[in-house]
Amino acid sequence: MAAMDDYLRLSDAERLAAMSALGNHFTEGRIDTVEFDERTLAVSQARTRGEIRPLFDDLPGRLEAALGGGGELVEKHDEDAELERIRTRGALIEKWDGVIGGVTLAAFFILMFAFSVSWAWVVWPVMGAAMMIPRLVNRFSDSDEKAYEELKKAEEEARQARLERAKRRLRELE
Structure with missing residues (x-):
């Protein structure tokens, strides 16, 4: 299922949710400042889910949690x-x-x-x-x-x- 989803285009809300998840990982110490900057830049420039999936592969919850698909890492403020x-x-x-x-x-x-x-x-x-x-x-x-x-x-x-x-x-x- 993930392979098919990788071709879906990202909405602004999904980019924001992904950046918020990266912010949570950054504040919890999972990624450093340089990684945070690189990953958030990549998210802001991404067009599809497939482009940002690798940015979350080494993080708990992975992309689905970052986009609000069942993870607790991203809480709506x-x-x-x-x-x-x-x-x-x-x-x-x-x-x-x-x-x-x-x-x-x-x-x-x-x-x-x-x-x-x-x-x-x-x-x-x-x-x-x-x-x-x-x-x-x-x-x-x-x-x-x-x-x-x-x-x-x-x-x-x-x-x-x-x-x-x-x-x-x-x-x-x-």
């Missing part, structure tokens, strides 16, 4: 786990905001134009209150919301940079 929770809850809150906003807009137009209700404006303050419910249920604070917006902005900037690199590369190939 609390910060990473917290950012993932914020990302997940933020996306959920965004979806609920869209649903609540859509229902409110539809209710406003139906009340205002279909039934000519003069107090249709009341749906807007109700929408504000309704948007607080998913935040309270998911314990999504203002600081979480700010962190989520920063995460989204950073991910979008990274995506734009990747697209720009791809465009440049396509131009070079033409």
